[in-house]
Amino acid sequence: MENYRSLIVLICVAAYMAMCIGVGIWAMRRTKNSHDFFMAGRHLGVIVAGVAVFSSTMSGWGFVGGPGLVYKMGTSSFWMIVCTSMAMTITFYLLGKRLRLLAELRDPVSLPDAVYARYGCRSTSLLTAVAILLGVMGYLATQILAMATVLQSILANVTWVGPLSLGLCVAISSAVLVFYCVTGGIIASVYTDLVQGIIMVIAAILILATAVFAVDGGLAGMSRTILIDDPEAMSPWGTLGMIGCLSWYLIFVLGACGQPHVITKLMMTRRVEDARHMLPVSVVGYGISALLWIGIGLAMRALVLQGIHPELVNADDAASEFLQTYAHPLLSGVVFAGLLAAIMSTADSFLNIGAAAVVHDIPRAVRGHSLRNELLWARTATVVIAAVAAVFALSSGDLVALLGAFGWSTFAAAIVPTVAIGFNWKRATPLACNIAIVSGLLINFGLKLFDIHLPHEFHGGALSLMVSLTLFFVVSMLSAPKPIAPDIESVMDL
């Protein structure tokens, strides 16, 4: 039975990877220049772009780490889920139209390009690109490591393959990722995101149903079991406590409109009006896929408390143990494919914006012009960034986790003031942006490097976001306003 289950899982995962390669080949024919490579030629429809937004947001961490957090901390991590409806709403209200108009007017190929158009300041564009590159390297390395770990655990159960080294699994999974990202750029990325998003939604619905049937009394039975053991674990704050949870709510709501791999997709749609329907598509898609997080997390905590399932060795094993023990083999296969999909859909976005930072944004900010034959260099940079991230993932131990955790908060502290506020507020100045970005980088890196934990587990990223936002407003108000290009000013008036 175990072999049969493992074989089905392997077939599902192999079919998924073959699909990714197929999409890469298909997208290669549609990628004719660097604009297509980075911005999909602004040809995306509502569904494709909307699903790409939510599937890029839901990373592998959400699929693996999310249930693990519920198992470990009870309902605390629900705040990372419930925040998304408000987070995406704020993102679309502030940036949905604004970024798309700017994209049509100035044809930027990346977020730092748009920042340069708004502020007319190379140092602000450079700092944005550097912040993006630093965040990307950490995030990408953790995604590659997660991808390889999942593949390794799948292959370990297949007798005729046997256990493979982590390095080989990194090579296999990265090869598939790099293939479709190099050949098809962002076009391949968003179309694989579409398939990946659909897989995540289907997997989440089926898993929630499985979880409900796995525990006596369904969701209410899980709740009662957890509540009887520890009422706080089944309270709105879980075991983390109120202040920690509220700091998560702050960083994940406001920080969302600073995630470059998500907001660049707002510039890629066919029409400005597409934002209108992308918002509900993204929110509903994420909401459904998060049911896996809730379902598996609560079920595993309840099953272990009831003594039906042995204690997990590691909280992060919650998802894989649930799938191997309670899910139908075919469903396991779909969910493992969905898991790889969640990881890859985030990783491919990072690869793309990382390549843009290296071959387009940084050269442009430093030398005043981008590289010749940018498409070739973009493809080369995609391979190099993936290779560096893979080596980094395998060799740098704790530093990967450090930079991975650093990613979301860095993007939030650097990009929320500069882009989400500054693109709507004419008084914002480049100096204020630079100070906000640098302060965000320093605080986040300092907190992680020195392993500083704030009282009540207040999230360091929330603190850095508050600092950067406050500095941004104060410095903008105190510094001399910088003139804005008339066409950009006109866009800001619309």
Add this chain to the structure above:
Amino acid sequence: MTNITDNDDAESDPWATGFLVVLGAMWLLVLIALSTPEAANGHGIQHATIHTMDQGGDGSQRHKSLIVTGWLLGSAMIFLFTGLLAWGSVCQAGGMPAANPVQSSPFFGRLMWFVAGGVLFEVVFGMLCYSYWTSLSAPRGDFSGPFPVAVSWMLFGVWLFPAFFIVLYVVNFHRWVLPPENAGRFANLVAECSADDSSEAVDPQGI
């Protein structure tokens, strides 16, 4: 179109001042929270028998001195989020009327939707805090659906309430976000820029 003009109409901005005030309030509340001594089980302790799990322990012990601060902090955050939505909506349609915003009925009407939404969202969050606080005296008490009442307020209230603002965005897109006259102005702007680009030397810096 690459000429630069002075931005002289943004000297005073009540929205930015308002956001700074809210941020200031949040700083105050965060500092109060961080300086409040943390109970031993403040952010959870290892489960007594299952070592890979945490427990929260006595809720009243760890939250007694924080519940009001936490409620106010959460309320300030919701105020900030709703304010950003209202600001985004006002900015989207061409900015707040300069002369007397309150007497401008389209602006005022639009703002009222966000005020109403914000108040309702504050009520939802307030009910979450209140039901949690009352549950501390009867920890195995009331359920609402499959979850304890306070968790239901979180999942069905805090998670789903922003649907109100999503509906506003979808329904009013062509009035608040991209009115036809603005779409027309933008089309003219793009046409102007294209004409300029073809008649003038292109800026070597690109964008």
